[in-house]
Amino acid sequence: MIDPAVLEPLADDAWPARERDRLGGWRLNASAGRSMRINACWPLSAPDSDPEAALNAVEAWYAARGLPPQFKLTDGLSESIDLAKRLAARGYAASKETLVMLGPTGGEGDPAIQVLATPDAAFEAVFTATAGDPEDGRERIEALARIPAPARFARLDVDGAPAAIGASAIGGGFAGVFGMRTAPDHRRKGLARRVLRALIAEAATLGAGRAWLQVEAGNAPAIALYADEGFAPAYGYRYWARG
Structure with a gap:
């Protein structure tokens, strides 16, 4: 592919x-x-x-x-x-x-989802709440802030509180999707799907013809979601470290 x-x-x-x-x-x-x-x-x-x-x-x-x-x-x-x-x-x-999965961009956005050029405090709150530990969350938020423009940060609120987020980076005609997170109380409600669709719809307006994302091979629910949205495995990678 x-x-x-x-x-x-x-x-x-x-x-x-x-x-x-x-x-x-x-x-x-x-x-x-x-x-x-x-x-x-x-x-x-x-x-x-x-x-x-x-x-x-x-x-x-x-x-x-x-x-x-x-x-x-x-x-x-x-x-x-x-x-x-x-x-x-x-x-x-x-x-x-x-x-690494590759899929299409385009489609319809979602008016309920805020898509911003920089991460705001509400976006960061969801990211921190779903991180492995506070230091892990802090490191990843710092990385999100370093994504080169044009970057997009999508957030879906439920009852006035941030519930699901995702980010994208545009480069080389592709959109990379990162940081897909859903607050624990709002999982399994289809919110991640809506955020993904908002990001890839926005990516098309920024000149990205295809989108890619990275997902752990053992995360079957996420892989199924992405496959349902038109993403297919392109290749894989592994980390090598000493025990």
């Missing part, structure tokens, strides 16, 4: 880490250490040195920041095939299998 070499750089740019660096085609991301996407090395193409030397450099880069080294290896990228063997030899193991 799409070459990961095309979409992965857009995904990295759409969810920017607090600190970023490169070793040739390897992208290094560091933030507060919780969100794996912005605390991992993304080997998208060849590094600027021998692979073993590059691995040593990555490990030293993260050690200097007090963070464990992690690698995001993507299916379909030739760099990942050799690196998986090298990382396993160093004591790393794969975890958190994730699907």
Whole structure:
């Protein structure tokens, strides 16, 4: 459906880490250490040195920041095939299998959903309430604020209180969908579907012809929702870290 070499750089740019660096085609991301996407090395193409030397450099880069080294290896990228063997030899193991799904943009918006260019306090309240812990929520909110323009932040209120949210980043003719969250008291009511539809409708007006999103491979309800909205798996990735 799409070459990961095309979409992965857009995904990295759409969810920017607090600190970023490169070793040739390897992208290094560091933030507060919780969100794996912005605390991992993304080997998208060849590094600027021998692979073993590059691995040593990555490990030293993260050690200097007090963070464990992690690698995001993507299916379909030739760099990942050799690196998986090298990382396993160093004591790393794969975890958190994730699907990248690709779908259409367009459709009708929802007048009940507010779509803003920046996240407001109500949006952040839902995000924080559904985060794994306060520090995790804070790190992700900071990442949301770094999404380059044009970005959109959708919020659906129920009885005057924020109930469901989602965000999108536009780049390279695609819309990346992030941060889909529903407050615990409002789950299984179809609110996430409405937020998703609002985001992809807005994305079409901003010039995005297709949308992509990332979802953990074990999250069957979310995958079913996205599939029902026209999204299909494009490829997958895993994080490699030491136990």
